[in-house]
Amino acid sequence: MKDCIDCAIRSRAVQTLTPEEFNIHRENCAELELEAGESIFKEGQLSSHIAYLKSGLAKIHKKGIKGTDQILKIVKPSHYIGLQTILLNKVHQYSSSVIEKSVVCYVDIHSFKDLITRNANFANELILHMCEDEMSYFNRFVNVHQKQINGRLADSILFFFDEIAHSNKFVIPLSRADIAALICSTRESVIRSLKDLIDMGAIKVQGKHFEVINKELLISISNKG
């Protein structure tokens, strides 16, 4: 069993804990390695644990009316998933799955609550985390509703380029249908829009392998909407 003591990417919240509190925390953690496509938790399940993504990538998705899930956000490492359920609900209101091989830490919800009441700095960091989360949702909301599909797609490609990848070439581990679910569109429109961006000379695409050719162009497409 892995131990929190060895964890190289402790969250900022956990870094505020005293040794005694840290011991409480590490006794209520379990680290799991998940393969691409495996679920972290599912909408409708009891929320006994929250998740902390240590490595890999995850998506947060929620069932819609039409059967297909809507992707609410892509989660990067060193971020929590499911914090809302701590105080809000006993049942998960959305699902989360990893989209590439990932390492996830499950933290018992009761010990987490306990630490919030014990340590104000810990709580503070969690609030900060949730504020950042909410701002990202605000921005996405405006973008998705005001931009046309090329702008939305450019946005998402720039997200993976700026925040996930650290080179011009990178993999977006999502199917075309998943990209559509992320930018509120359809598989067909994503394919057409990708072709547009390729024809404009902004990107190159081979399957899930993307290469940014002209970042300025992508940004201008994103800004123009």
Place this chain on the structure above:
DNA sequence: GCATTAACCACAG
């Protein structure tokens, strides 16, 4: 009206 945009559908690889 006419053009643009994007969803829906069917079908092929």
Place this chain on the structure above:
DNA sequence: CTGTGGTTAATGC
């Protein structure tokens, strides 16, 4: 699952 083409509905000029 991915890509293509045709059709269709909504919206803007």
